[in-house]
Amino acid sequence: MTHQLVIEPLGERIEVAEDQTILDACLRQGIYLPYACGHGLCGTCKITVLDGEIDHADASSFALMDFERAEGRALACTAKLKGDCEIEADIEEEPDQRRIPIRDFSTKVETITPLTGDVKGLRLRLENGPMDFQAGQYVNITLPGIEGTRAFSIANAPSDNGAVELQIRRVPNGKGTGYIFDVLKEGDSIKLSGPYGRFFVRKSRGGPLLFLGGGTGVSSPRSMILDLLAEGYDQPITLIHGVRTQADLYGVEEFTALAARHANFRYVPALSSEPAESGWPGARGFVHEVAETLYGGNFEGLTAYLCGPPVMIEACVNSLMRGRLFEKHIITERFLTAADAEKKSRSPLFKNL
């Protein structure tokens, strides 16, 4: 049994299980609420219940006063939902975030393009009207006969809103991607919902931008960069796209052409395992290493957008912070599975990294 929880000021809607605390549900969805003790004693995670009924459970009567309970306050780390609820939490509001309602879409596979040996590009034509989305958001697709949904970032620009393009790497033994690679063909119908996620460009901040993409993690940066350049964003934009070898690289022609057309856009493909004798004239090394070289280890003044596998994100965050770029200017989206969240205890030092 689950309940719906709407979190203001984000307007985000999430599912919360019967015996799950509000804090746990939010953290698992990548929504950071301030917290400290985690068991109802300190009061750091205080929220306001705008609508609906909750159970305070073990909230200390000192951490949550009677007058506060009467005013609809609650501790997220102990409170559980008794029905659908709406809360207001102490979350920084992002002026660039748009509230776009999530909808269900029927789509038809327009094209399937092999991008590399293990990456395919899918273009899905939206059949019941266009999708309004922000560059960087993702969709959940439902595949016939496969349980659950699969999340993929949208790779096309928001202006191209009659279709969604996805870049999908085959996961070894993965059921969902296996279906896409082996069974799915052009003309098939797929259902999807979206747009999801809070990974978007903080355009109002301005300033030079650095996009770091690993593998198919370049999809979101592609959407973002196409959007920015089309709008005439005039600050320097750099994309470092890291893959293993030349055989794994895709999108080179498009990005090279964009760089030729836009003086403020720089494109740096980076190969981490390219054989030394291959004659590859470009950058070698992992994304974070190439970034360090490119910026001389100093990232001050930038805003960085990171997208890729967790090891790459971790390495990049470390490099950026060593180069004096801190949490406020490092934007990334964490996809936490239940297993990830339990894997290791983190301190409350960072909110999103």
Place this chain on the structure above:
Amino acid sequence: MSGTKKLGLRQRYEHMTRGLDWETTYQPMDKVFPYDQFEGIKIKDWSAWEDPFRLTMDAYWKFQAEKERKLYAVLDSFAQNNGQTGISDARYANVLKLFLTGVSPLEYAAHRGFAFTGRHLRGSGTRVACQMQSIDELRHVQTQIHTISHFNKYFDGLSEFPHMHDRVWYLSVPKSFFDDARTAGPFEFMIAVGFSFEYVLTNLLFVPFMSGAAYNGDMSTVTFGFSAQSDESRHMTLGIEVIKFLLEQHPDNLPIVQKWVDKWFWRGHRLLGIVAMMMDYMLPKKVMSWKEAWDIYFTEAGGALFQDLARYGLKMPKGAEIATAEAEHISHQNWCTFYQYTHAAPFHTWMPDNEHLDWLSEKYPNTFDKYYRPRWEQWAKMDKEGKRFYNGALVQLCQTCQIPMVYTEPGDPNTICFRETQHGGQRYHFCSDGCKDIFDNEPEKYIQAWMPVQQIFQGNCGGPTVPDVLNWYNLKFGVDNMDYAGSPDEALWNEWHADKVKAAS
């Protein structure tokens, strides 16, 4: 949706509070804030300070008033129901003696420290945060005194706590810790107390005392614990914000902050030795061993914190490994010291009984049977023969932490650890590399330390004999000190107990 958008909590708070400070014009800002530069910390942009909590003074009073009403309701009912007779054992009262003489005055010192720091940091967000914490700390010391004052009606060793805090030899350990922090610059104070103490080590201080109180039937102390802990959220968040802010503001701050983290971790670790002894030896009903608490609160939680701080280039405090190794020894070495000097401390000591020794053997399989159990068994034997062991010599003290030189070499628990430094033609002694490093870094500060034993020898403590000194401490011989067995506390407890048995039969 309506046209005017509702502001978020953060924005509402900013609208209400930002811009309340101003650039002074009658005097240059550097003269108004004379202490926030000499430490070498560079702040490029005070406005980058994120208010770690958004609370107005108006709301603050409202919260604290309700906390007080609740706490005092519990204290009243505890007193009316003679709660003191329901504790696990009268030995437990000695935990409160240790707390009231050793810890509560630190709350007061923290109050003064945050008031000073709040005055001398020029960022307005930081000033407001320090002001609230300063008032919190004052509230904590008051509620602790009020809570424990009920026990003072029945048990000895409590009534002279402020006097003793200033004079008794081992109480110079906690006192000098805060004196050191408060005489540092405002940034060092924030790292020392706001970060190292309130964030990294606080769980090792308060959780053991409060859960000890809960396990031993002292609901009044548990309640002030809850009441204080509800303020701790702000203190911990402030500690985290401080270290992030300093590390993000300028790369030159990192080595300075690292040095402070190393120093205050080590000083804190030394101070917590009394908590270790309290957990392993003084609680009639045990909560967990010190070693277990250390593993949970430092090795795991602290480990996760320093793993995250590594992104800033900050390393695990120097001495963390040694401190973790010492968690196997420190409680035993401390209680052995107080056992030998029971005549000179205003609380009672006792020999652990067999059941207690077995518990210690189980909790410390690597060290207790090998190094400490034989010692207790030998002293028990001597006691039985009428030769209870007292140590009559005045101890040599570590110049930094002021703890008697009783700790052993890392990796060699049979050898006392001695370190020394020559400075200005004098020789200074230290219990560890950690304490020696702290001195060597600022010798001019630590040569001024008020060393209790040296002061006795210099004739500044009431006279040359033990009774003279105890008298100067306001310590009543045979009442406040010596073993629990034969003490007035024990007699009173037995009387209560006899009444209960009589009432039941």
